[in-house]
Amino acid sequence: MSEERKFQNGWLPYEPSKPARLLSPIVLAYVGDAIYEVSVRQYLVSLPNLRPNHLHRSATGLVSAKAQSAILGFLEPSLTEEEKDVARQGRNAKSGSIPKNADVLEYRHATAFECLIGYLYYTGQQERIQEIVNSGIQFMLKQP
Numbered sequence: 001m002s003e004e005r006k007f008q009n010g011w012l013p014y015e016p017s018k019p020a021r022l023l024s025p026i027v028l029a030y031v032g033d034a035i036y037e038v039s040v041r042q043y044l045v046s047l048p049n050l051r052p053n054h055l056h057r058s059a060t061g062l063v064s065a066k067a068q069s070a071i072l073g074f075l076e077p078s079l080t081e082e083e084k085d086v087a088r089q090g091r092n093a094k095s096g097s098i099p100k101n102a103d104v105l106e107y108r109h110a111t112a113f114e115c116l117i118g119y120l121y122y123t124g125q126q127e128r129i130q131e132i133v134n135s136g137i138q139f140m141l142k143q144p
Contacts, residue, residue, distance in 0.1 A: 016122050020118075020119050020122035020123045023118075023122065024093070025086075025089045025090040025092075025093035025111075025115045026093050026095055026111075026115075027118070028086070028090065028114070028115045028116075028118030028119050028122070029090055029093070029095075029111045029112075029114035029115040029118055030114075030118065031117075031118040031121060031122070032113070032114035032115055032116065032117030032118030032119070032120075032121065033063075033114045033117075033118075035117050035118065035121050035129065036063060036068070036113075036114060036117045036133065037059070037063050039129070039130075039133040040059050040062045040063055040133070040137065041055070041059055043133070043134075043137055044058050044059055061140070062136075062137060062140055064101065064102070064110075065099060065101065065102035065106045065107050065109075065110035066101075066102055066106050066110075067140055068109070068110035068113040068114065069102070069105070069106040069107075069109035069110050069113070070139070070140065070143070071113060071135075071136035071139060071140060072087065072109050072110075072112055072113040072116075073109065074135075074136070074139045075132060075135060075136065075139075078135075079116075083116055083119075083120075086115060086116050086119045087112040087113065087115060087116045088112070089112075089115065090111050090112035090113070090114065090115025090116065091108045091109060091111065091112035091115075092108075093111060093115070095107075095111060116132070117129060117132070117133075120132070
C-alpha cells in the first residue's frame with residue numbers, strides 16, 4: 001500500500017473508501033463478521049472462570065451462521081426501517097461462496113446480520129451495535 005493511512009480519533013481507526021451506504025453488502029458483512037466476533041469474545045472474557053477451550057466452544061456457538069441467522073430473526077421486529085433495508089441488501093447479496101456448516105438460507109441471513117453490524121460500525125453507531133450484540137447473546141443463551 002503506497003498511500004500512508006493514519007489512525008483517526010475515536011473507535012473507527014480508518015475511514016472507508018466511500019460512504020457506508022455505497023459499500024458492497026459483502027464488504028460490510030466482511031467487516032461486520034469481525035466486529036461481531038470481537039464483541040462475542042469480549043463478552044465471554046468478561047465472564048468468570050472460563051478456560052480457553054470453553055471460550056472457544058462458546059464463541060463458536062455464538063458466531064456460527066445458524067446463531068447469527070437466529071439472532072437476526074429474533075431482532076428483526078425491533079430493527080429500524082433503515083436497518084431492515086441494510087439487512088435485506090445483505091441477505092440478497094451474492095457472496096460467491098458456498099456455506100460449509102449451514103444451509104443456504106441460514107447463510108444468507110447470517111450475511112444479512114453481519115452486513116448490518118458492518119453498516120452500523122461504519123456509520124459510527126457503536127451503542128446500537130452494543131444493543132444488538134447484547135440482545136443477540138442473551139437470546140442465544142436462552143435457547144435449549
